[in-house]
Amino acid sequence: MKIAVAKGDGIGPEIMEAVLSIFTANKISLEYEYVDMGKWVFDKGFSNGMTPEAKQTIEAHGILFKGPMETPKGKGVKSVNVTARKTWNTYANKRVFQTLHGVNTVFSKAGIIIDITVVRENIEDTYGGIEHMLTHDVALSRRFITRPGSLQVIRYAFEMAKKKNARRITCGHKANIMKITDGLFLECFYEVAKDYPELKADDIIVDDLCMKLVTRPDTFDVIVLTNLQGDIVSDLCAGLVGGLGFAPSANIGDHICIFEAVHGTAPDIAGKNIANPTALLLSGLAMLRHIGLMENAAIIENALLFTLESGVHTGDFGDKSIPPVNTTGFAEAVISNFGKQPSAGAKPILPNMTRTPTHFKLEKNPMLVSAEMSEEKIIGVDMFIESDEQPLQVAEECEQHAGQKFKLISISNRGTQVWPTGSVYTNLVNQYNARFESLHGDTLAQQDIIDLYITLSRNFKVCSFELLNMWGDKKAYSLAQGQ
Ligand code: NAI
Secondary structure: OEEEEEOOOOOHHHHHHHHHHHHHHOOOOOEEEEOOEOHHHHHOOOOOOEOHHHHHHHHHHOEEEEOOOOOOOOOOOOOHHHHHHHHOOOOEEEEEEEOOOOOOOHHHHOOOOOEEEEEEEOOOEHHHOOEEEOOOOOEEEOOEOOHHHHHHHHHHHHHHHHHOOOOOEEEEEOOOOOOOHHHHHHHHHHHHHOOOOOOOEEEEEHHHHHHHHHHOHHHOOEEEEOHHHHHHHHHHHHHHOOOHHHOEEEEEOOOOEEEEEOOOOOOOOOOOOOOOOHHHHHHHHHHHHHOOOHHHHHHHHHHHHHHHHOOOOOOOOOOOOOOOOOHHHHHHHHHHOOOOOOOOOOOOOOOOOOOOOOOOOOOOOOOOOOOOOOOEEEEEEEEEEEOOOOHHHHHHHHHHOOOOOEEEEEEEEOOEEEEOOOOOOOOOOOEEEEEEEEOOOOOEOHHHHHHHHHHHOOOOEEEEEEEEEEEOOEEOOOOOEOO
């Protein structure tokens, strides 16, 4: 079987070489096709950080094993890591955080065993990177949370939790504030939970989750979160088990999967052959299990655990009284420990499974539609307008343009209502949201909205607008704070 390998930037080539030397020593029947991705590919003028040949190879093999990659700063280019995850729809980012004997932490010293799997949604949220300056003072980021996208990742998390015999599956969210976006994610979580009655499913607000993770990490098992919250929470979990050097990650899609460490290119230690290859090795082990090489994965993992337990360490962790080994030395130690088993929790050697290939050639882009349409009508619009006038003045000007079809309902600034009621203590920025609704709750046409846009633009720069939709008797939009 062939897989695509990208060595990455910074410490990437060093840790990749170390991991592949372990695979080779274990006679793993894999062929590697190296692909060009990363900073130097950006520098050669490929704006997405990968060559067309790299894209073709990855799509042909369906598996990418990659080292960390640097995004050039200040060149306006997007991260190749994020591009890869999004382009190939690897919608679930699975990150496993386990107590490793030999890696001392405050928890391991207290005898608290951690085994947490974070499943992070990997495509949507603010990672869409759709951002605009609306005025010179006001930046806007669009945050997409979709029903099909949420269902994909949540269903994956439940399936994985079932296979793992998880004690608990928890949805982390901020639906108390982001009622529509995180509210949708949470709704999808409980929708999927109905199909898994054997699993204990619950939810927790993300700030409370962070506090409980650092006080009682052993009470959590599988946690599923939206993209940005998942990113932050998973780095927190990495800290619980000893740091980024021990945090592996698998980006799972229906056709293409990407295996990589959570950490970055570590420019401060690059080129010195001192980086810790454990996180990339653990990511590689997840890849071996994914493609059915269970026996190799178990032998290597047991050797790794034995190595850690016996005190061998790189400079970033471990007993300071024992001199550290370098990256190559660490790989050699793992190889020399093939066949040995750690005293604490050896991984069982499962028989080779026949792999069902998940990868096939697609003819066209899959369109994901999961919700049935309900009766839908436009009943108003939020007009985002630039102005440095006071709310009353803005309201008077807006009302002049409301015409026969609209009434001005409210004006808010940074999401806080400032008209018809508000407080002079609310600080303002030079962008308001003027909310117009149809005069008698009538259904509006898109042309009505455009007519209002044109007339308002005589007084204001209209930066953007959003339709106010009703689905049946449900408002498909949020209220302003104080409205
Ligand atoms: P980083 O993870 O590269 O480094 C943070 C700290 O952890 C540094 O002190 C580093 O020396 C240490 N560290 C990381 N991995 C280590 C290892 N294997 N062994 C020993 N020490 C290790 O994060 P930073 O500095 O924020 O990012 C550097 C670059 O990496 C940036 O260009 C960033 O965009 C990129 N990056 C790439 C990722 C990827 O390819 N998936 C993920 C995160 C960052």
